[in-house]
Amino acid sequence: MRIVLISTPIGFLGSGKGGGVELTLNSLVSGLISLGHSVEVVAPKNSKLHESNVKAKLHFVEGEDQISWQHQNYNSPVSIPDNSLLTGMLEKGLDIAKHADVLLNMSYDWLPIWITLNFEIPIAHVISMGSESSVITNLISKVYAKYPNNFAFHSKMQANDYPFIKKPTIIGNGFNLDNYIFQDSVKGPLAWVGRVAPEKGLEDAVYVANQLGEKLKVWGLIEDEMYASKIEKSFPKGAIDWMGFLSTNELQKELGKCRGLLNTPKWNEAYGNVIVEALACGVPVVAYKRGGPSEIIQHGQTGYLADPDDKKNMLYYVEIIEKIKRQKCREWVEKNASADIFANKVVNWLNKVMNEYK
Numbered sequence: 001m002r003i004v005l006i007s008t009p010i011g012f013l014g015s016g017k018g019g020g021v022e023l024t025l026n027s028l029v030s031g032l033i034s035l036g037h038s039v040e041v042v043a044p045k046n047s048k049l050h051e052s053n054v055k056a057k058l059h060f061v062e063g064e065d066q067i068s069w070q071h072q073n074y075n076s077p078v079s080i081p082d083n084s085l086l087t088g089m090l091e092k093g094l095d096i097a098k099h100a101d102v103l104l105n106m107s108y109d110w111l112p113i114w115i116t117l118n119f120e121i122p123i124a125h126v127i128s129m130g131s132e133s134s135v136i137t138n139l140i141s142k143v144y145a146k147y148p149n150n151f152a153f154h155s156k157m158q159a160n161d162y163p164f165i166k167k168p169t170i171i172g173n174g175f176n177l178d179n180y181i182f183q184d185s186v187k188g189p190l191a192w193v194g195r196v197a198p199e200k201g202l203e204d205a206v207y208v209a210n211q212l213g214e215k216l217k218v219w220g221l222i223e224d225e226m227y228a229s230k231i232e233k234s235f236p237k238g239a240i241d242w243m244g245f246l247s248t249n250e251l252q253k254e255l256g257k258c259r260g261l262l263n264t265p266k267w268n269e270a271y272g273n274v275i276v277e278a279l280a281c282g283v284p285v286v287a288y289k290r291g292g293p294s295e296i297i298q299h300g301q302t303g304y305l306a307d308p309d310d311k312k313n314m315l316y317y318v319e320i321i322e323k324i325k326r327q328k329c330r331e332w333v334e335k336n337a338s339a340d341i342f343a344n345k346v347v348n349w350l351n352k353v354m355n356e357y358k
């Protein structure tokens with residue numbers, strides 16, 4: 001199969017601004033290549049693919065980023081900046097896709113979905129968020145009526161945000177397991193990993209660590225400075241150990257030393273890459289029982305699911321986290337979320353999409 005992939009229009013690959021999509025795209029590219037498919041990626045200038053993806057051709061586009069939908073009002077209209085990166089990537093992707101089998105869009109935005117109605121080539125969409133915009137959700141509904149197979153979701157809970165989709169295609173997510181080394185660090189610190197932005201609920205994790213008299217190690221891009229400093233001010237000095245944004249290789253080395261990861265999303269998290277990355281290093285996870293995390297974590301086996309927004313319940317589970325066998329965490333990822341398993345699901349789905357156009 002010849003597949004052209006369109007990246008997120010928010011930040012170059014490697015910047016961290018695109019969140020989990022950056023890692024998902026890399027795992028998918030390597031999984032597809034190892035299955036023998038040819039892959040071209042259209043991405044913002046300065047993007048880098050992981051070293052293992054040298055076989056994929058990368059096309060650069062320059063332009064202005066989109067505003068992330070989770071930071072706009074649900075009813076906001078679509079806005080497209082002058083010299084739009086998204087428009088540029090789409091134009092290039094459509095042009096290359098003339099000689100390919102399918103265009104695979106990984107940006108959560110209006111334009112690539114709308115164009116599906118107006119082009120005769122197969123355009124498939126990995127929807128990376130829950131319903132964060134009325135205009136996009138309504139458009140998905142309209143495109144779905146014509147092309148019922150063109151959308152895939154990371155989890156059932158995420159797909160529930162789009163109730164008009166009768167039998168959603170769930171692809172989960174995939175991870176290059178060679179990039180994560182198992183560590184048996186039962187006595188390490190507590191970790192939190194993610195974009196530092198309100199929908200990620202960092203404050204609840206700081207509360208839990210602080211109740212235990214511990215510093216919380218926080219890795220990730222500070223997307224919202226005001227939010228970060230507000231949290232910092234509401235806890236005693238030094239409650240947070242800001243560790244910055246690291247490459248996957250550096251992150252997994254540090255994360256593997258921790259005894260647990262706290263995951264505290266306030267929104268319907270589509271999947272939660274950081275959970276699986278922690279599990280791959282042998283780190284159990286305590287998360288709120290909502291969105292993708294509630295499908296990934298096996299309660300009592302690979303971590304615990306606390307009642308949503310109930311910090312005390314989360315604290316209770318963190319106190320018994322040593323009951324989880326770290327080897328079980330790694331095993332779950334090997335059996336359920338490798339890059340190959342993921343790529344196979346995506347290929348099956350893309351075949352269905354392409355069949356609609358025959």
Ligand code: UDP
Binds near residue numbers: 018248
């Ligand atoms: N991440 C990273 N380095 C860091 C912290 C986070 O590369 O120091 C990456 C992490 O690997 C994950 C992404 O940031 O792929 C966050 O994705 P997630 O699905 O957890 O949430 P999203 O940002 O997409 O909402």
